[in-house]
Amino acid sequence: MSNTAVRYLTMLRMVPRYPKSITTPELASRLEGRGFSVTMRSIQRDLEKLSADFPLLVDEDSRPYRWSFDRDATMDIIPALDLPAALTFELARAYLSPMLPPRALSHLKPHFDEAHRTLLREKNPLGQWPNRVRVINRGLGGQRPSIDADVLEAVTEALLREYQCQLTYQARNWPEPEEIVVHPYGLIFRDPNVYLIGTIEGREGIRQLVLHRATEGAVVEEPTVRPDDFDLDLYIRSGAMGILKSEEPVYLKLRCDRPVLNHLIESPLGFDQLTSELDDKSFEIAVTVGDTQDLRWWLTAQAVHCDILEPAWLRQEIEATLEQGLRRVRQDP
Structure with missing residues (x-):
């Protein structure tokens, strides 16, 4: 393939889809970074030639001209989809x-x-x-809160470019919305919400910001300050995404009924889970989990299918919850 043809393909891949755009000087700079030495006049001429065969748009009202691909253009540039x-x-x-x-x-x-x-x-x-094909989530399937598209776009761009972002955010316990600068570490999709994990400029601790509570967002072109030892998977495994009852993990030992809880063998509750086969009706698991409210909800829901062997204090707590619920059910409406 000729050097000119390679330059054409490289240049086409640099042109973004509308409403984003790129100028001829920006293209010249990026092409130079790829080893192509070409004048802006040549780039302008090349783009005009390519626009006869590709869905390129040009904003001639701006100086220098700004180029973009048609928003609805199909991506049929070689290689085609297999x-x-x-x-x-x-x-x-x-x-x-x-x-x-x-x-x-x-x-x-x-x-x-x-x-x-x-x-x-x-x-x-x-x-x-x-x-x-249909995707069905477990649980009651409540309607997902609406996320502002500008906020989501700003957050994702900030994450990819490792920049800070500015949000207008309303936390539950704040009297009114505040403008905050966030150092983003990652996004977690936990149905039905989307959480931005990061720190807020001038405040202590890693925060979980629910994106539907943000009404405005913008990228701040300043590098994110991120701890070297932060790992998103370890953060999740720590139980931080649950409502923590304490910082101490729980060593949980359960006797589980078959086949109702067989999925725990295929989908362990933690990376250190050990499973012991008992008989064709039951098995035991031992695993370290976060001390969260989610753990209590799950144990309460599965009470008819498993016995809490350890810890004793958690077994007593779940028993008390079930007794309280039974008393409520038996009350007259």
Whole structure:
């Protein structure tokens, strides 16, 4: 392939989708960083030539001109989607659609559409995938709170670029919304909410900010100050995403009924879980878990299917909760 053709392909990949755009000086700088020495006049001429075959848009009212791809343009630049890649996009559509707001999904829509066309074009049974797959979350399935699209876009960009972000945020215990600067560490999707994990400028401790409580967001082009030893998985395993009853972990030992709780063998409650087979009706597990309210809710719900062997204090606490609930149920309405 000629050097010119390689430059054309490299340049096309640098042009963002509308409403974002890029100027010819910015393209020249990025191309130079890739080893292409070319003048802005040549870039302008190349883009005008390429726009005859590709859905490129130009804002001629700005100086220098700003270029972008048509928002609804399909991504049919070589290499084309193959069947495995097309199926991957169909899976992504099924799982992401319930989780992200419409504007965030709109950035992926051209890819989703091209994937669906590929499956139909190949006359493959996978083309019927959207009609045969549904995503159902456990629990009562309450409606997800609405997240401001600008907030989500600002937060995700800040995370990817390792920048700070500014939010207008209303915590439950704040009398009114406040403008805060956040050092973002990660996002956690815990149905039905999306949590931004990070620190707030000028305040102590790692915070969990529920994104639907933010009404405005913007990227602050200053590097995030992040502890070297912070790990998102370890943070989750610590029990921090639950309502902590104490900082001390709990060594939990349960005798569980089969087959109702067999899923605990396939999906352990913790990375150190040990399972002991007893008989065809029961098994035991021993695992270290966070001392959270979620743990108590789960044990209360599973009380008819498992015995709490250790710790004794937690068994007594769950027993007291069940007795209180039974008294309430037996009361006259």
